Amino acid sequence: MKNQRSLRDFSIGIALLAICGFFAIASPQFLSPRNITMLMIELSITATLALGMFLIILPGHIDLSVGSGVGLIGGIASVLVFHHHWPAPAAMAFGLVLGVLVWFLMGRLVIKQKMPAFIITLGGLLIFKGLFWLVIQSTTVPIVEGGKSNLYSLLTTYYLPRSLGYLLAFLGVLALVLVKLRARWRQKKYGFSGESGEMLFLKLFIAAQLIFLFVLVMSQFRGIPLVVVILAAATLAVTALTEHTPFGRYLYAIGGNEEAAVISGIPVQKTVITTFAIMGAVVAVTGFMQTAYSGASTTTVGDLMELDAIAACVIGGTSLKGGRGSAMGVLFGALIMATLLNGMTLLAVSPEFKYIIRGVVLALAVWMDVRLAR
């Protein structure tokens, strides 16, 4: 059983390596710093949304409205900036608050009226799509006035200066080491023997190597894109939230057995409504990134992004019934989907086959997970 579980944990990494290996051989550009940078930007946008979706799926709910929401909130911010001449930070703050508010209300509907999230958010998908097109008048609305740049447009075009990139990487590794050492110190205080010092050092060493390698590759092109920093922050936040806070325990418990969670005195309603509110913020941030990446708000922004987010969660080992999964898993799931899309684009695979192949990979991943879980 223990062996199987570790195989299950590794399977996603192995699959990712296989996919990367294939594209690296099939297309020489795949491993170029430029392409990896592009891949990272695309990944950052979808993975951020997937991390939000993870928080919704963990307690056993689902959100189908996020794709339309991404379009809508990105669109509102664009209209405020381009037509109403708001400063970009104000427009984005407005979008963020709006997102939190709308998703908070959806969460309340799901919980207080006891309506399935599937239905509420399916309604949301349609309503937000309609509102989105109304807001942008079904036209294309640029995110910045005539050739200039603002915070909005810089989201996907700004790269950290190389020195800052290295500094961040250094600080990140330092923080990681400090956190691990502190946990170890506390374990000692209570008289537990954690993992051996050598093992800990090895893990930290490998993590540090990977971080520095990543920064090195990014620096070969234009440095670390801003969106990657946003994704790193989101991953850190979701990991900390799910693994190290009471709130996170509640999410796993609710998804594992909601009735028992109620009897255990867990604030089930408050917890689920809060995850929806967090999702609102994630949708807004993703909306800004995706719209900025497209260069302007158009009717297709956000199309099917909810399905990509759900797929990333599921490939990453999240149970749709709730109660199982991890933020790192979701990140890997998103990485697999983004890599597939990026690689197929390089190989000039037609859009028809892109859809088909992504669908097959999704089904395959879940099939494998079910097999290995036995």
Next chain:
Amino acid sequence: MSTVASTEHFNTPAVLPVLRAQNITKKFGGVTALNGVSFDLRPGEIHALCGENGAGKSTLIKLLSGIHPHGSYEGELFVNEKTIALRGVADAEKSGIAVIYQELALVPEMSVAENIFLGAEPTRFGFIDWDEVYSQTQVCLERFNLKVKPTVKISHLGIGQRQLLEIIKALRKNSKILILDEPTAALTETEVAVLLETLRDLRGHGVSCIYISHKLDEVFGIADRVTVLRDGQSIITARASEITKQAVIRHMVGREIQDLFPRKAPIRGKPLMRVVGLTVADEQTGDVILKNISFEVHAGEVLGLGGLMGAGRTELLMHLFGAWGKRLKGEVEINGQLIKSEDPRAMIKRGLVLVSEDRRRYGLFFEKTVGFNLSLSTISRFRRHLFVDASYELDVNQKLFASLRVKATGLESPVAGLSGGNQQKGVLGKALMTEPAIILLDEPTRGIDVGAKQEVYEIMNQLTHAGKAVVLASSELPELIGMSERILMMRDGAITKEFYRVQASPESLMAAALGHTNEAAV
């Protein structure tokens, strides 16, 4: 431990058993549920299986019905003296074995006829032949003298009628071996009479029956032979006519009853909870389930709560804990403070905690580890700044784990792999972590072995000696008498009688549960 040899086997060698289990040993992790059990069932025989909860009866049945598949145990099963390897329930059905469970397997929203033919619908040109379904159902119902319409929904029927329908459904599949697990637990006396008559009638038609019941009167009224299991071993098999009730009880218990309930009551303290005129309705249906209930619980006291299935014990505890029902009337005071109907989270803060009878549904997170389960209710307590201090949590969990003597490899083992008794300790541990003043225990020893029971009782002693109050709901009368200072008997959602321990006997309690005013009536 010496096992009395089942000498009675095959003294009529001409009759071959229809079903035989030989030398069965079944283990769950480190716990042995069955230890070299042999058992046989003859054609046209009603064979009663007796034993305390946790003696191994349900494990044996699960083996015979294919739920524990071939290969998960040692020993052999024979049907008509041919070895069989059951891989699942479908295999058992093919071999003619049908189990009728306590928790019935009928679909409430489907009609009687649909249920009887579920999975075997007769078709014409690919469509269900409804005429055939209804006419055949009618024939079956008439044969069993069951006066219900084939078109009526199961949810409109009583438990007794459902039980008979289960039997009809099993017989329609040509089952020759029926296994009935506590079939009369929730039946009225007339329903019991109908059921027993039906079984006698079936016996005449060559159907064999394994009959499991705690009610020895029934057992001796219907069984041809009796087998007693204790601690996973077959203690004796005898003709019902050649053994006495007292002997069966002695074999079941295997020790003096005083040892079973190590209750040491401290001096009763001040009242911790007072309930006055509580009347509660089901939120969904609006039916009034609890009627005008009043009682007090004192510090240092174990208050027993008895009654038949459906008497309202569980509903009362769930309502007090804020997890069920709409309060129409009445007041609840905790520590002299009037409490509105609140949710479990608020009740835990007020010092109340519930250990539910249904571990699987309300108690545990099965996929999660023991540690996750233990500290879940109190996880905020382990927070330092924003985050849970994992080391502090582990430290507290480990101390609790050790004091409860949970048999598991460690805090990291998933709860699903533990035995019932250890799971129950986990649920108790989670509840005790909240440092409650009043502990509501609903069937805390159901389905756990004798040793684990003793430990649960010991925990109850410790709690009351620490000045806490325990409300113990149980359907085992000896447990109620053995562990509680006072016992409230419930019937149809109302309290019928209050007993002090010295006055209580199983007979008088049962009379109160059944609503007999004359205690001699049982």
